[in-house]
Amino acid sequence: MKYYDKLIFELSRPGRKGYHLPADCYGVEALKEIPSDLLRKEDPELPEVSELDVVRHYTNLSSKNFGVDTGFYPLGSCTMKYNPKINEELAAMPEFAALHPLQPAESAQGALELYYNLQKALSNIAGLAEFTLNPYAGAHGELTGLMVMRQYHIARGDEKRRKVIVPDSAHGTNPASAMVAGLEVVEVKSKPNGSIDVEDLKPLLDDTVAGIMMTNPNTLGMFETEIMEIARLVHEAGGLLYYDGANLNPMLGKVRPGDMGFDIMHINLHKTFSTPHGGGGPGSGPVGVAAHLVDFLPNPRVKKDENGKFYIENGDKSLGSISSFLGNFGVMMKAYAYILSLGKENLKNVGPMATLNANYIKESLKDDYLLPIEGACKHEFVFDGLKDKSTGVTTLNVAKRLLDYGFHAPTIYFPLLFHESMMIEPTETESKETLDEFIEVMHKVAKEAKEDPEMVKQAPHTTLISHPDETTAAKKPVLSYRQMKG
Ligand SMILES: *Cc1c(COP(=O)(O)O)cnc(C)c1O
Numbered sequence: 001m002k003y004y005d006k007l008i009f010e011l012s013r014p015g016r017k018g019y020h021l022p023a024d025c026y027g028v029e030a031l032k033e034i035p036s037d038l039l040r041k042e043d044p045e046l047p048e049v050s051e052l053d054v055v056r057h058y059t060n061l062s063s064k065n066f067g068v069d070t071g072f073y074p075l076g077s078c079t080m081k082y083n084p085k086i087n088e089e090l091a092a093m094p095e096f097a098a099l100h101p102l103q104p105a106e107s108a109q110g111a112l113e114l115y116y117n118l119q120k121a122l123s124n125i126a127g128l129a130e131f132t133l134n135p136y137a138g139a140h141g142e143l144t145g146l147m148v149m150r151q152y153h154i155a156r157g158d159e160k161r162r163k164v165i166v167p168d169s170a171h172g173t174n175p176a177s178a179m180v181a182g183l184e185v186v187e188v189k190s191k192p193n194g195s196i197d198v199e200d201l202k203p204l205l206d207d208t209v210a211g212i213m214m215t216n217p218n219t220l221g222m223f224e225t226e227i228m229e230i231a232r233l234v235h236e237a238g239g240l241l242y243y244d245g246a247n248l249n250p251m252l253g254k255v256r257p258g259d260m261g262f263d264i265m266h267i268n269l270h271k272t273f274s275t276p277h278g279g280g281g282p283g284s285g286p287v288g289v290a291a292h293l294v295d296f297l298p299n300p301r302v303k304k305d306e307n308g309k310f311y312i313e314n315g316d317k318s319l320g321s322i323s324s325f326l327g328n329f330g331v332m333m334k335a336y337a338y339i340l341s342l343g344k345e346n347l348k349n350v351g352p353m354a355t356l357n358a359n360y361i362k363e364s365l366k367d368d369y370l371l372p373i374e375g376a377c378k379h380e381f382v383f384d385g386l387k388d389k390s391t392g393v394t395t396l397n398v399a400k401r402l403l404d405y406g407f408h409a410p411t412i413y414f415p416l417l418f419h420e421s422m423m424i425e426p427t428e429t430e431s432k433e434t435l436d437e438f439i440e441v442m443h444k445v446a447k448e449a450k451e452d453p454e455m456v457k458q459a460p461h462t463t464l465i466s467h468p469d470e471t472t473a474a475k476k477p478v479l480s481y482r483q484m485k486g
Contacts, residue, residue: 011053018051064464066408067278072434074361076380076411076423077171077219079247079271080278086341087274087334096333101325105311112310115302115326118336119286125347126245126265127258128288132297134327138246141266141285142177142213144298144322148264148289149211149240150181151296151319161238165204165212167196169220169415174213174244183210190417193373194220196230205237215244216251216260219415219423221358221377231261240264240293246285248272249427250355250378253348263290272350273335284331298322353428354379357435361426364439368446372418379427385420386449393449393456395420400466401448401459405441 049057067073073080091097099108119131135141146164153161164178165188175185189200195218212234216224224230234241243257243265249272251257257265269284270277277283289297295317303313312326339347355378362371362381369383385395399409399422411423426435449456460466 011049011057012047014048016048016050016053018049018054066403068276071406071408072426072430072438073278073408074410074424074426074438075408076221076382076425077247077414078277078411079249079268079379079425079427080408081249081271081274081427082429083274083276083334084338084341087337090337091330091333093333097330099329106309109310111329112302112312114336115329115332116304116310118332118339119302121336121339122267122286122288125248125252125256126267126288127256128262128265129291130294130297131286131288132301133284133286133332134298134300134321134323135266135285135287136323136328137270137281137283138244138266138268138285139173139177140322141268141287142173142242142244143180144285144319145242145264145266145287145289146177146181146183146210146213147298147319147322148287148293148296149242150183151317152240152293153210155296155317158238160208161210163204163206163208164210164242165201165234165239167214167218169194169218169417170213171215171219171244171246172414178213188212190218193375194218194222194417195224195226198226198229198233201230202233205233205239207238209234209237209239211240211242211263213242213244214262215246216257217378217380220373220382220417221250221380221425222373222375223378227260235261246271247379247425250351250380252350253344254351258288258290263293264288269331269335274338275331275334282328282331284328284335300326302326350428351379354426357426357428357430358424360432360435361424361439365442368443369422370420380423380425382415382418383420383422383424384418385422386446388446388450391449391453393453395422397457397459398422398442398445398449401445401456402441403460404462405444407438407441 068080068082096111099111105112115133119133122131123129132144135144153159162183163186164183165186166174166178167190168187169190178185186204188204189197191197196214214224216227218224231241240263241261243262245257245265246268248267252272264287266285266287269275269286275283287297295315296319297315299314299318299321300312301315302310304310358377358379358381362377365383368387370385370387372382372384386393386398395412399412402409413421414423415421445456
């Protein structure tokens, strides 16, 4: 173990300092205008460290982290594709980044145009009438979309429609968002191949149905072939169809949710449209709706007048405001840059390439890993752990062993349909060489599980922390070095 492999956070020694030239003199001048009774009397309690201490601390910490920039990250349902650096450069342009949200619209025409154009681009991609870019994340988009759904029924005097149908394979945020929106969740069963059981759906469709939430391809990466029939049944019963488009990746340029009969959807810009999202944000969850729902979209909205000028409007039928101002603008810039840099033709290749990569891994590994659903998948697929269960090596053990080989683990124990779920999504940005290395290592781990199961169960052997108590880590995180001291 190298000396810096120890987790030492207390580096402060009285009197140690680092030096930095001021970026500008503005801050110093402005300080003079702050009334003296509002000025801090004592120095803040900050660590006293030398520049070298800081540089080594953060450089070493960063090397203990794992990201898309470090290696392959096949985390299913999360679309950990590579995020081109040009997006970051553009999003950091001070002309946009330094705008103030209360600035008059006349002085922010470029930003409003970008918002407007991105909204239109997403509408085209989705086959829907209009989008709002205001929601901050996927789950927030779901909540917004469900509020649109609720608002639509209320506006028609159909108050009793509160039931939202959610498949048992759904992402956990779907039922959670419906509950937060004050709606009731009713589960519909999946068939063994992961698609919705239409016979199970029919009896649920009465005059209390607000709508159904679906994702297509479903969480098993399988395309819902009966979608047109499902759409017909739900619409006939007076309900709306909500599409969870967090991972729009497999559909890009191939199929549009609007054409499948969906009325409302959200897209995660921080998955499909290449914004880094490993650390939990910032994200963006635009919501698109069909023409009959446009008036209910949240305020504020960006509009264009006949002279080509952009302005902000608050509609009176709107469900109200769900974010401060227009949402996470930096994320929109990255998505816009991504869409324009790929262009229409290349965007059409994203889905097929992601699908090809997923099928390549699936077919290459199904001799060692249990594939519960045969057939072509879309951008991701699920194994039910190792084929040979006699060794007692679990999906968790395999996931941990992958870390020793420098790969991020797949999503594990989701979806809940199988005991040993292992959900793999390679994305389109990985080369064949990377996929082959991953396949080789997965075979190797399967072999190790047979020959030395105990070693695999003890993995990882190379990381600084190997088996944290995950519940405590999530529920009682230690977020500051001071807490560690105390
Ligand atoms: C990621 C994801 C969500 C939630 O998105 P957040 O931005 O994390 O809130 C919802 N549904 C599916 C299918 C997802 O993969």
